[in-house]
Amino acid sequence: MTHAPSHSPAQPRTPGLRGVVADWSSDQRAFKSASWRKAMMWIFLLSDTFVFGTFLIGYMTARMSTVTPWPNPSEVFALHVGGQELPLLLIAIMTFVLISSSGTMALAVNFGYRRDRRTTARLMFLTALLGATFVGMQVFEWSKLISEGVRPWGNPWGAQQFGASFFMITGFHGAHVSIGVAFLVAIGWKVMRGDYETGGRGSYENVEVMGLYWHFVDLVWVFIFAFFYLW
Amino acid sequence: MADIAAPDRSGQHSRAASAQTGVQTHPLRVYFVVWGWLFVLSAASYMVDYVQLEGVLRWSLILAFMMLKAGLIVAVFMHMAWERLALAYAVLLPPLALLVFVAIMAIESDYTRLTRLFSFG
Numbered sequence: 001m002t003h004a005p006s007h008s009p010a011q012p013r014t015p016g017l018r019g020v021v022a023d024w025s026s027d028q029r030a031f032k033s034a035s036w037r038k039a040m041m042w043i044f045l046l047s048d049t050f051v052f053g054t055f056l057i058g059y060m061t062a063r064m065s066t067v068t069p070w071p072n073p074s075e076v077f078a079l080h081v082g083g084q085e086l087p088l089l090l091i092a093i094m095t096f097v098l099i100s101s102s103g104t105m106a107l108a109v110n111f112g113y114r115r116d117r118r119t120t121a122r123l124m125f126l127t128a129l130l131g132a133t134f135v136g137m138q139v140f141e142w143s144k145l146i147s148e149g150v151r152p153w154g155n156p157w158g159a160q161q162f163g164a165s166f167f168m169i170t171g172f173h174g175a176h177v178s179i180g181v182a183f184l185v186a187i188g189w190k191v192m193r194g195d196y197e198t199g200g201r202g203s204y205e206n207v208e209v210m211g212l213y214w215h216f217v218d219l220v221w222v223f224i225f226a227f228f229y230l231w
Numbered sequence: 232m233a234d235i236a237a238p239d240r241s242g243q244h245s246r247a248a249s250a251q252t253g254v255q256t257h258p259l260r261v262y263f264v265v266w267g268w269l270f271v272l273s274a275a276s277y278m279v280d281y282v283q284l285e286g287v288l289r290w291s292l293i294l295a296f297m298m299l300k301a302g303l304i305v306a307v308f309m310h311m312a313w314e315r316l317a318l319a320y321a322v323l324l325p326p327l328a329l330l331v332f333v334a335i336m337a338i339e340s341d342y343t344r345l346t347r348l349f350s351f352g
């Protein structure tokens with residue numbers, strides 16, 4: 001690290017917009033260890049935290065302010081298996097599938113830094129497969145609820161806001177998972193092709209940045225599971 | 232740059248090293264342990280519903296399991312435990328503003344509910 005001569009405030013710099021760009025892009029790096037890729041992904045995830053946070057707060061407001069009782073999620077999301085009602089069974093399976101996909105993703109990042117190209121790609125495709133399974137089960141859940149008469153404006157069991165909250169929150173989460181699956185396949189493909197071997201077309205850090213997004217999707221599900229399904 | 236070709240299998244990785252280089256090489260065991268805990272915690276939170284716990288016990292357990300799971304994912308899977316504090320604070324502190332928002336909306340929805348009860352009840 002060479003020390004640049006300190007600029008005195010009076011020293012003229014590039015005028016106008018160019019000067020603004022020059023100042024912002026000068027040697028002032030806040031996140032010393034994180035590359036710009038990783039830092040920007042974290043900042044994007046921070047903004048996404050506020051998106052989902054606001055959804056969940058909206059749901060809380062609807063649920064707290066309604067005078068009609070809220071449908072019991074334990075019963076609404078029960079599955080009929082072998083003549084027995086199992087509460088939240090599908091949601092529990094979905095939770096385990098998503099956690100498993102987070103595990104395989106974490107391993108993929110690790111094998112990426114070990115420069116094990118094949119294992120990394122296989123783990124990423126496995127993660128994508130688990131993610132697609134999750135979305136598939138969500139489609140099943142949505143169609144089951146829709147066939148039972150749940151709409152954004154009403155449902156057979158209680159507070160009308162239930163449907164709107166459910167479709168909004170799980171829909172946005174499902175969209176994030178779907179985008180993640182596409183993202184995983186794309187990066188996995190690049191890993192497979194050996195793009196990150198030479199360093200000329202990116203590095204294995206891309207796998208970690210991809211992983212950040214994927215773990216975030218799992219993280220959001222942790223909160224949805226707690227607040228929407230269990231509460 | 233750390234030698235990324237040689238993975239750290241010793242089980243002791245230097246926190247300082249990864250905070251300097253940004254390269255995240257940790258022993259696989261860490262991930263498997265966290266993975267296992269996430270399964271256990273998920274099963275535990277599912278059991279809260281299965282055995283129909285009610286009241287304070289129910290929501291305190293739900294929140295406790297939720298925060299533990301979230302913490303494990305962020306700290307280990309997302310490597311936040313090994314990042315520099317500047318990044319950790321920049322990402323983890325702003326969401327606390329959501330708690331203020333929660334408080335405001337909780338008060339607001341109480342008011343809405345009372346208004347509804349008085350006017351339409």
